[in-house]
Amino acid sequence: MRGKRARFVTPVFTINYNSLTEKNLPGVNPVKSASLFSGYKVNPAFYDEMFSATGVPREHCKALWEHLGEMSSADIAALQERTEQSFLHEGITFSVYGDESAQERIIPIDLLPRVLDAGEWQLIEHGLHQRLRALNLFLADIYAQEPAQVLGDGIVPADLVYGCPQYRVQMRGLQVPLGIHVFLCGTDLVRTHDGFMVLEDNLRVPSGVSYMLANRRALKTSMRNLFRRHRVCGIEQYGKLLRKTLAEFAPAGVADPCIVLLTPGIYNSAYYEHMFLAREMGVELVQGKDLLVHNGFVYMRTTEGLRRVDVIYRRIDDDYIDPLAFRQDSRLGTPGLFYAYRMGNVAIANAPGTGVADDKSLYAYVPDIIRYYLNEEPLLANVETHLCREPEGLEYTLDNLEQLIVKVVGGSGGYGMLVGPQASANERAAYAAEIRKNPANYVSQPTLDLSCAPCLTHEGAAPRHVDLRPFVLCGQEPRLVPGAFCRVALRPGSLVVNSSQGGGGKDLWVLPP
Amino acid sequence: MLSRNAQGLYWISRYLERAQHGCRLLADQLQTLEDRPVEEIDQTWRRLYASLDREPVGGSLESNLDDENFMLADSYTLADDLTFESSNRDSILSCIATARENxxxxxxxxxxxxWYCLNVAYLKLSKVGIADIWDDRPGDFYLHAEDTIRTFSGIVDSTVYRDDGWHFIQLGRFVERVQLLAALIEAQITVFPLNEAHIESEWLSLLQVCEARSTFSRRYSLEYQPVNVINFLVSDLRLSRSIRYALARIVVALERVSEKRPAQEARRLAGHMAAYIDFDWPRHDLNDTDATRTVLQELRDTSRKVxxxxxxxxxxxxxxxxxxA
Incomplete structure (x- = not known):
């Protein structure tokens, strides 16, 4: 399997404004009106979200393009600054691990929205539901009491499951509510000239949904006119859907379940989001020490005494939720929680042990998993992936390191990965040595031609690479709000969109049919 | 209400009460620098530190009273210690930072x-240092900081739902107030003993710190007799910065909070203190400094037990x- 390599050689077009008709409103200076995009250069090597390769705005982006063109870069830059200031004041911040100096940072927001039309969104919606359905069947299969069929049938190598550090033997034979292990999944999607692709599934404690909502809110505040003139699908119902979905996991016989969100506390990088979601849902935000287990039931400590808890939306990793069942040194969790869960007296969502299905090695098998359980072709493609645990994969990876992105199998958030084309020879050599020490810990993928969208820079709008992370809910039925956390690599040319690595966000619009 | 949330609310209001008290003390103290003799500046610093149970850095109150410049430089260090010093958990900045953390x-x-009010206040304050405020009317800085805390209280009054959370906010504020006031009055009579000839301006400044000066002038006279001042600050039920008023608010909050789980001991102690002040407070017999101090210490101990x-x-x-289940 070889990736196509033909980049940075194609000519670069500039948008030709004279060839485009533009509705000039009275009093609007036509030169100024074009200024935001006047320096914008479409690089045909990458799919551009707003313009065709020849620099003409795509049909569904035309109205937005016209509207934004009426504003000057300076106007938008001023709005931008005010918005970031309000993020800081509201405390919409995250922390970066290993960076003592800047404890609280905002995720920079770019005010130019990215737009998807109804057809594009429909494909994503169906593709994500399909994928999550298959992954839930896979998890039910490998955690069933009986030997897993998917392994018996040779679809997935058994050691990939049982040898995975995220496999939780404690979950074996446990009947999870609704039979669903993953109630919430945040899937990273990218687009290339070949269409949408799944970059990775986040099935443990996916984060970022608060930024989806905060970015929309910020855009609505700062650019109200945009929303007057465009019909954009609403996403504000997310909190309500989240609560509704969680309630469906309540133990039998509990009519009005007490739902809580379990956070590791204010020092967690995603604390803002935990607080935000608890607020949106109108549920208590609890820490491990607020809960206790008594006679197999979970309670929280309130000023009126103990109150029973029925559903826990946990934002703590498996390892830390219960020192009696998992890591003994955890001080974030609640002793006995897993016992109460086994007894069926409380629901924990997502279920422990789902990480086995978003492992970066297992990822390569997801298309087969979809075919196996659903007897359907995957609607969303995977990125070609080389598993270093296999001799061919290892050899290919080491031979082509300067063209590949190498990821740590259990890692997330962009930590520990190597971006081959941007690394120095020394860095690559050191990384290669690490790979040889423990090949099974690495996978490699070609550097993708990630699509670009216009972003505000000091020189007006300029293309930057983007991806998107929609959040799929799954209870009695699958639910998806038409929106996503759209991440942007703010540094020119950078392909890394992770917020911990200098990425930012922008609002993503889905247009109604 | 989740216990940790109740605790958080309680401590937010305790720390802000403390920060506000600090602002008032320092605003008053820095005014004395303008026109008062060095001995008085020295004494009021002593009162201030004693009331906060704090030792000044490097024992700097052992000042040379003949050297006026030394005292002013000292004030700079002392004000910094009480305003911005991060190792001082009770400095104004520390209090606001802790309140925000809660x-x-x-x-x-x-x-x-x-949240917005507190977060913005903290972000602004954390960018300032003593050097930035010292040259240009430092008192204004404290008045402004106090205004922010007052704004916060106003937001609390107008936005908080009157459930347990509200009562814990009240408890935090008034438990802290009882402690601060009792400690301040105790420090006052330690530095300015009751049986010695009194300096009027010192008692005036005590009233000022407690926002009670003009009310006192109307109710009593322009003779700032120490005994009257103490009686006013301890036992007047209508003065919001009096011990008796704070106790009344504690009693009410304890009655209403979490009816299923009354804090019996706290209710008994707070009611007992209120009754003591109403019926047994030796209002005409306060000239014995030691005896009065003992009573004030008991009030502090009891409020700690509450x-x-x-x-x-x-x-x-x-x-x-x-x-x-």
Whole structure:
């Protein structure tokens, strides 16, 4: 399997404004009106979200393009600054691990929205539901009491499951509510000239949904006119859907379940989001020490005494939720929680042990998993992936390191990965040595031609690479709000969109049919 | 209400009460620098430090009274210590930082405006240092900081739902107030003993710190007799910065909070203190400094016990019996 390599050689077009008709409103200076995009250069090597390769705005982006063109870069830059200031004041911040100096940072927001039309969104919606359905069947299969069929049938190598550090033997034979292990999944999607692709599934404690909502809110505040003139699908119902979905996991016989969100506390990088979601849902935000287990039931400590808890939306990793069942040194969790869960007296969502299905090695098998359980072709493609645990994969990876992105199998958030084309020879050599020490810990993928969208820079709008992370809910039925956390690599040319690595966000619009 | 949330609210208001008290003390103290003799500046610093149970850095109150420049430089260090020093947990900045930290913990149960006010106040304050405020009317800085805290209280009054959370906010504020006032009056009579000839301006400044000067002038006279001042600050039920008023608010909050789990001991102690002040406070017989100080110390001890009982009843209680499922 070889990736196509033909980049940075194609000519670069500039948008030709004279060839485009533009509705000039009275009093609007036509030169100024074009200024935001006047320096914008479409690089045909990458799919551009707003313009065709020849620099003409795509049909569904035309109205937005016209509207934004009426504003000057300076106007938008001023709005931008005010918005970031309000993020800081509201405390919409995250922390970066290993960076003592800047404890609280905002995720920079770019005010130019990215737009998807109804057809594009429909494909994503169906593709994500399909994928999550298959992954839930896979998890039910490998955690069933009986030997897993998917392994018996040779679809997935058994050691990939049982040898995975995220496999939780404690979950074996446990009947999870609704039979669903993953109630919430945040899937990273990218687009290339070949269409949408799944970059990775986040099935443990996916984060970022608060930024989806905060970015929309910020855009609505700062650019109200945009929303007057465009019909954009609403996403504000997310909190309500989240609560509704969680309630469906309540133990039998509990009519009005007490739902809580379990956070590791204010020092967690995603604390803002935990607080935000608890607020949106109108549920208590609890820490491990607020809960206790008594006679197999979970309670929280309130000023009126103990109150029973029925559903826990946990934002703590498996390892830390219960020192009696998992890591003994955890001080974030609640002793006995897993016992109460086994007894069926409380629901924990997502279920422990789902990480086995978003492992970066297992990822390569997801298309087969979809075919196996659903007897359907995957609607969303995977990125070609080389598993270093296999001799061919290892050899290919080491031979082509300067063209590949190498990821740590259990890692997330962009930590520990190597971006081959941007690394120095020394860095690559050191990384290669690490790979040889423990090949099974690495996978490699070609550097993708990630699509670009216009972003505000000091020189007006300029293309930057983007991806998107929609959040799929799954209870009695699958639910998806038409929106996503759209991440942007703010540094020119950078392909890394992770917020911990200098990425930012922008609002993503889905247009109604 | 989740115990940790109640605890967070309680501490937000305790720390802000402390910060506000610090602002008032320092605003008053820095005014004395303008026109008062060095001995008085020295004494009021002593009163201030004694009331906060704090030793000045490097024992700097052992000043050379003949050297006026030394004292002014000293004031700079002392004001810094009480305003911005991060190792001082009771400095104004530390108090606001801790209040904000607590607000972050409970942000999902406080109003957006409460958080916003506190967060912006902290972000602004954390960018300032003593050098920035010293040259140009430093008192203004404290008045402004106090205004922010008052704004916060106003937001609390107008946005907080009157459930347990509200009562814990009241408890935090008034438990802290009893402690601060009792400590301040005690420090006052230690530095300016009651049986010695009194300097009027010192008692005036005590009233000023307690926002009671003009009311006192109307109710009593322009003779700032120490005994009258103390009686006013301890026992007047209509003065919001009096011990008796704060006790009344504590009693009410304890009656209303969490009716299913009354904090019996706290209620008994607070009611007892209130009754003591109403009926047994030696209002005409305060000239014995030591005796008065003992009474004030007892009030402080008792209010500390009130705090402890609130803590063990609502925040960190043990589980003994089987809870109802």
């Amino acid at each position: 607000a972050r913990q409970v942000r999902n149960v406080i109003s957006k405006d409460m 705090h402890e009982n609130i803590e063990t009843t609502y925040f960190e209680y043990e589980i003994e019996d089987t809870p109802g």
